[in-house]
Each structure stands twice: as structure tokens, then as C-alpha cells.
Amino acid sequence: MSYTVLVFVKQVPDTQNISGDAMTPEGTVNRAALPAIFNPEDLNALELALQLKDRYGAKVIVATMGMPAAAEVLRQSLYRGADEAVLVTDRALAGADTLATSYTLSCCANKIGNVDLILCGRQAIDGDTAQVGPQIAEKLKMPQICYVEEVVELKEKTITAKRAIDGGYEILQSPLPCLLTVIDSNDPRPMNARKIMKYKRAQTKSEVAKSAGDNAAAVMAELESKGLLISEYSAADINADPARIGFPGSPTKVKNVQSVILTASEAKSVPATADGIAELMHELISDHTLG
Numbered sequence: 001m002s003y004t005v006l007v008f009v010k011q012v013p014d015t016q017n018i019s020g021d022a023m024t025p026e027g028t029v030n031r032a033a034l035p036a037i038f039n040p041e042d043l044n045a046l047e048l049a050l051q052l053k054d055r056y057g058a059k060v061i062v063a064t065m066g067m068p069a070a071a072e073v074l075r076q077s078l079y080r081g082a083d084e085a086v087l088v089t090d091r092a093l094a095g096a097d098t099l100a101t102s103y104t105l106s107c108c109a110n111k112i113g114n115v116d117l118i119l120c121g122r123q124a125i126d127g128d129t130a131q132v133g134p135q136i137a138e139k140l141k142m143p144q145i146c147y148v149e150e151v152v153e154l155k156e157k158t159i160t161a162k163r164a165i166d167g168g169y170e171i172l173q174s175p176l177p178c179l180l181t182v183i184d185s186n187d188p189r190p191m192n193a194r195k196i197m198k199y200k201r202a203q204t205k206s207e208v209a210k211s212a213g214d215n216a217a218a219v220m221a222e223l224e225s226k227g228l229l230i231s232e233y234s235a236a237d238i239n240a241d242p243a244r245i246g247f248p249g250s251p252t253k254v255k256n257v258q259s260v261i262l263t264a265s266e267a268k269s270v271p272a273t274a275d276g277i278a279e280l281m282h283e284l285i286s287d288h289t290l291g
Helices: 040-056 068-080 098-112 132-139 193-199 205-225 274-286
Strands: 004-008 011-013 036-038 059-065 084-088 117-121 144-155 158-165 168-175 178-182 231-233
Touching (some): 004 132, 036 040, 040 059, 040 068, 068 205, 084 098, 117 132, 132 178, 158 178
Parallel strands (some): 059 084
Antiparallel strands (some): 011 036
16 A cells, blocks of 8 residues: 655754844744754654655655745755655744644645645754644644654554653554654664755755746746756645734744853862762761762
8 A cells, every 4th residue: 555654844943052142022033043954853753754665665745834945954855765845935924833833734734635644753942842743633633643763564544653651662553644743763864865966956936036037937847847846835825824824823922032051059079089989978968968
């Protein structure tokens, strides 16, 4: 049986560089001011999808919502073995919280259609909420398995997956279609040199329009004929309700961003000798830190 796997990925700001200066007055991240990377656990989700392609011949479609520059994570997905890529981009999507984002991505999934499995990383490092995947499943009225480590088996219309829980794991079975959120339990494969050569010219229509100017139509036609035109949808293309997307559709607002600076407190040096360690142990016992 042939399966179609949709993987939602995200280009995120490198959170090691987040500070108050990297936020807008509205409390959203100023993404243009920060280095952009492929969200780590989305790479794990992509790797799991590619493993299903290797095992079952599944078709892997990768989609992302973001600015036109987010097409870079789509190219990186193609370099690793994805079959198709979709960018959802629109100024109206800016400022989306998890509720608006999950609604937009559910509309994208409906636009693509006939998907057997949706994979998402457990969470994105720019928010750490782990909400988007489950919210997509709820909006699509689709069963979900979260914290997935591996897919044990795909069989006809069911999936069996292993998921992490406190102190161990569970083996769960679900009917298809189903949504999985994936944790960092695998080693994402590197980009393939041959696929880089094949897809390095792949672009979205927004990228072509910016780089080719008056010659954009001819360039897009050429790329499409070679399978190198990345699909691009606007909010209208996926039939998204304007009131439910972007800033207007986002009830969550960031009130304040504060950088926490840890200062050194009083420290004591302990000699690396038997006497030094014995003295330290006596102090810890006397102040009831130990015992």
C-alpha cells in the first residue's frame, strides 16, 4: 500500500541569540534580526518520515509556514530526500500564536489532501509550547500519538508507534490518518550531495519574483518544467478565515520579555585532598544539606 506523509517543519530563530532587543513592541519575535535555523525536532520528524519512505515507499511532502526566506528549510528537506515541498506565506499570517498557526497548518493539510500521516516535531525552540501538533490534530479531527520515538509498523489502515513516557515507553496503535509528534530520538541524515545538485535551483514564486524581475514568468515556467518550482500558497489559496490567522487570530500576547542574568554568589574553594573533602562533608552535614 502506498502512503503519503506530510511533515510540518519550521524555520526558527536561533534562541541562543534571543534578547529583549530581538522582540517587537507587540511582544513577537523580530525574526529578521536573528540567525535562522531548521527547528531541531522537526528534523527528527523529517528523518522519521524518510525512514518510512525507505521502509514502505511512502511519499514525503514537507510544508512550512513563514516568510519567503523560510523556503530554505524546504530546500534542505529536499536535499535530505523529501519528494515535494510547500510554502505557506502571506503578510496576513504575521504575528501568529500557536492557535492561529495550527489553524493555518490544518488549512494547508486540507489543501494538500489525501494524507495518511502527519508528522511534527514535538515543539519549536522559539516557543517550547508543544501545542501546535496536538492543535492541528484537533482541528482535523484526527487521532494523535505524541512523544513518538519510532514507528514500529504501518499496516494497511493502522500505525503502531513507540512513544516515550516517564520511566519508560508505550506501544500504541491508531487508525490512519493520524498525527504524530516526534522527539529527538533519531539521528537526522545529512544532506545528500546528489540531491543538493538536483534541487539547489529550486525556488518559490516569491523568490523568483524577487530575483528575476520582468523575466519571472519565464523563469518560473522553466523551473516548473524541471520540477524545481516549490509550491507556494497564500492564506486565500488555503481558504483560511482572515479572522483566525496571524495577529488578529492570536489571543496569546507576550506582555514582557526580560533577560535573566545569573550573577556569581559566594564561592569556596575546596582542596582536592582527603582532608579537604572530609571538611566539606562535615560542613554539609552540619548545615543539614546532607543527612
